[in-house]
Amino acid sequence: MSKIVLKTENLGISFGGLKAVQNLNLEIKERQLYGLVGPNGAGKTTVFNMITGVYKPTTGKFWLDGEDLTGKGQETINHKGIARTFQNIRLFNNMTVIRNVMVGLHNQPEFRCNVFTSIFRLPKHFKIERAMRDKAKKILDIVGLLDERNNLSCNLPYGKQRKLEIARALATNPKLLCLDEPAAGMNPHETEDLMKIVRRIRDEYNVTILLIEHDMKFVSGLCDEITVLNFGTSLVQGTPEVALNDPEVIKAYIGG
Amino acid sequence: MINLKNAKWNHYINYIVVAAVTIIFAILSLTGFLESSDKYLLEKIAIAITLAVSLSMVVGFLGELSLGHAGFMCIGAYLGGKAAVILEPMLGEWPALIVSLVIGGAVAAIFGIIIGLPALRLRGDYLAIVTLAFGEIVRSIFMNSSKESFGGSLGLDTPRFNKDILFIIAFVMVLATLAVTQNLIRSKHGRAITAIRDNEIAARATGIDVTKYKLLVFAISSFFAGIAGVLYSYSNFTVQSTKFSYNYSIEILVMVVLGGMGNINGAIIAATLITFLDVELQTILTGNLAVLQDLIYALILIVLVIYNNAPALKPFREKYNIKTFIGRFRPHNPSKHKDDEAKWDRVPTKIKMDEVLSVDLQVSSPYTPDKPGKEGK
Ligand SMILES: Nc1ncnc2c1ncn2[C@@H]1O[C@H](COP(=O)(O)OP(=O)(O)OP(=O)(O)O)[C@@H](O)[C@H]1O
Numbered sequence: 047m048s049k050i051v052l053k054t055e056n057l058g059i060s061f062g063g064l065k066a067v068q069n070l071n072l073e074i075k076e077r078q079l080y081g082l083v084g085p086n087g088a089g090k091t092t093v094f095n096m097i098t099g100v101y102k103p104t105t106g107k108f109w110l111d112g113e114d115l116t117g118k119g120q121e122t123i124n125h126k127g128i129a130r131t132f133q134n135i136r137l138f139n140n141m142t143v144i145r146n147v148m149v150g151l152h153n154q155p156e157f158r159c160n161v162f163t164s165i166f167r168l169p170k171h172f173k174i175e176r177a178m179r180d181k182a183k184k185i186l187d188i189v190g191l192l193d194e195r196n197n198l199s200c201n202l203p204y205g206k207q208r209k210l211e212i213a214r215a216l217a218t219n220p221k222l223l224c225l226d227e228p229a230a231g232m233n234p235h236e237t238e239d240l241m242k243i244v245r246r247i248r249d250e251y252n253v254t255i256l257l258i259e260h261d262m263k264f265v266s267g268l269c270d271e272i273t274v275l276n277f278g279t280s281l282v283q284g285t286p287e288v289a290l291n292d293p294e295v296i297k298a299y300i301g302g
Numbered sequence: 303m304i305n306l307k308n309a310k311w312n313h314y315i316n317y318i319v320v321a322a323v324t325i326i327f328a329i330l331s332l333t334g335f336l337e338s339s340d341k342y343l344l345e346k347i348a349i350a351i352t353l354a355v356s357l358s359m360v361v362g363f364l365g366e367l368s369l370g371h372a373g374f375m376c377i378g379a380y381l382g383g384k385a386a387v388i389l390e391p392m393l394g395e396w397p398a399l400i401v402s403l404v405i406g407g408a409v410a411a412i413f414g415i416i417i418g419l420p421a422l423r424l425r426g427d428y429l430a431i432v433t434l435a436f437g438e439i440v441r442s443i444f445m446n447s448s449k450e451s452f453g454g455s456l457g458l459d460t461p462r463f464n465k466d467i468l469f470i471i472a473f474v475m476v477l478a479t480l481a482v483t484q485n486l487i488r489s490k491h492g493r494a495i496t497a498i499r500d501n502e503i504a505a506r507a508t509g510i511d512v513t514k515y516k517l518l519v520f521a522i523s524s525f526f527a528g529i530a531g532v533l534y535s536y537s538n539f540t541v542q543s544t545k546f547s548y549n550y551s552i553e554i555l556v557m558v559v560l561g562g563m564g565n566i567n568g569a570i571i572a573a574t575l576i577t578f579l580d581v582e583l584q585t586i587l588t589g590n591l592a593v594l595q596d597l598i599y600a601l602i603l604i605v606l607v608i609y610n611n612a613p614a615l616k617p618f619r620e621k622y623n624i625k626t627f628i629g630r631f632r633p634h635n636p637s638k639h640k641d642d643e644a645k646w647d648r649v650p651t652k653i654k655m656d657e658v659l660s661v662d663l664q665v666s667s668p669y670t671p672d673k674p675g676k677e678g679k
Pocket residue numbers: 061064066084085086087088089090091092093133671672673674675676
């Protein structure tokens with residue numbers, strides 16, 4: 047069996063009296079497409095916020111590739127290999143599409159260059175800029191935004207903005223890519239397209255993907271395994287066919 | 303359409319203009335065509351440009367509101383000035399000037415980092431208040447210093463330097479400021495800085511070291527403010543703490559805002575015009591009329607701001623604005639340019655005033671949660 051990329055143990059957080067997430071145990075294996083679903087307010091985004099360092103968990107721990115990252119800062123966690131997109135799109139709006147991706151490439155070892163190299167315009171600066179641009183184009187090509195590369199990101203239609211967020215996250219070369227409702231606001235055609243893109247990213251970049259999604263067709267068409275959250279606790283874990291037909295889950299959705 | 307050639311030209315236009323102006327005036331000065339008041343005006347203009355460009359890094363590119371720029375200048379003026387007084391007899395005038403420029407800049411940069419630290423947690427209005435207070439504290443420390451140390455309320459007398467050359471040195475410093483600022487902004491580091499300005503949360507999630515870059519910007523910005531301070535002390539032969547009140551910080555901010563946030567060429571032009579206006583009003587309105595100086599100065603500023611912003615004047619402005627004139631050399635809409643090879647280091651410079659001054663009264667909590675149930679549209 048392949049190795050475990052992300053493991054959480056009794057992960058939980060409370061805001062004041064509200065236990066937003068409790069006792070969450072996940073084991074996500076390498077190259078898996080893992081889904082996190084549940085009704086509104088179930089705590090899905092909060093899980094993302096914990097494993098990307100936005101919130102410090104109040105209980106439990108999590109490991110990436112066996113390394114304990116509980117309580118680490120956002121930047122550190124990204125450097126260690128977890129990248130994410132946001133439910134409310136957060137792009138760098140005053141930048142062109144390609145620049146957004148180039149910011150994602152900022153910390154890659156092959157593009158390291160200190161401030162003085164840039165200020166004094168040493169040859170290395172130009173070399174790196176060119177290399178970053180080429181790499182960014184490759185990534186944009188995967189999500190189908192290559193032709194948009196010189197447009198301002200805020201001028202993109204909604205679906206393309208979501209794809210750009212994925213490209214930017216992918217540029218940080220993560221082991222685990224977390225997508226928060228990537229298909230939200232997309233039409234069925236775009237959703238179909240996105241499924242292909244996500245699969246292609248997994249195959250070409252060997253990245254493990256954890257995604258939150260309300261579109262059950264998307265989830266069952268794409269994910270190998272899912273966890274259903276309700277009121278911050280895990281209801282069922284398993285393959286989409288089994289988990290989504292579980293009576294508890296159906297009750298949670300109808301009841302919620 | 304701007305092609306590759308124009309894009310390069312656009313990058314170097316401000317160096318070329320500043321260098322050409324410097325050379326022309328240097329020739330005029332060395333051949334005896336300039337009066338001392340002209341040289342004084344040129345020194346003042348160079349100092350103002352250095353201040354405006356360095357402040358525009360913090361306000362325009364990092365997107366943090368600083369009202370303490372005069373404080374960093376004050377530190378440079380006093381420490382550089384004092385260093386010059388001590389070193390001049392030992393080293394001679396040129397080495398003393400150079401060393402004191404470095405000292406003034408470096409000490410100001412250290413204070414820039416110290417002030418940058420709260421900027422990591424505070425933002426908007428709160429940071430503005432902290433920087434404002436910083437400027438006033440610095441000023442009053444020097445004002446209350448002993449006569450032997452920094453001259454106290456009498457001010458610190460600084461060495462004289464050949465006036466034919468001083469403004470040239472000041473303009474060389476302008477070129478250095480421009481080079482450092484623009485090269486930094488037009489690089490991956492500049493991209494990281496604008497990313498922080500555009501969306502700090504996303505920048506963090508993308509692995510950008512926000513702490514490092516915020517402190518870097520504050521350090522570089524105050525370094526050049528310190529240099530401007532040293533030049534000021536040489537230009538005036540004396541440093542008076544009253545000069546560095548928050549009024550002066552605001553004046554520098556006005557230059558940045560009038561020039562258009564994050565628009566370096568605009569800041570240069572605004573700094574030149576405002577300084578010219580200021581100095582000329584002081585020469586024209588003397589005696590009883592001196593009371594009118596501030597009034598007229600303020601009125602002209604108000605007119606300029608209205609001219610720059612009033613919606614009713616938009617068509618007129620688009621026809622006659624300096625910005626439109628510069629715009630011929632300066633790209634506006636990146637989407638128009640398909641030749642991305644040429645624009646690899648072009649920087650988005652448009653940022654709205656209300657974004658910078660946005661009322662974000664919260665001491666920044668680590669994160670604004672993605673609202674549950676909101677899927678956007
Ligand atoms: N910073 C916070 N402070 C207080 N409560 C919070 C905070 N963040 C999240 N919550 C609460 O935690 C619960 C889970 O929110 P979360 O955003 O994780 O839901 P979600 O599963 O992502 O829902 P949706 O499908 O609507 O995106 C909600 O009740 C929310 O109000």
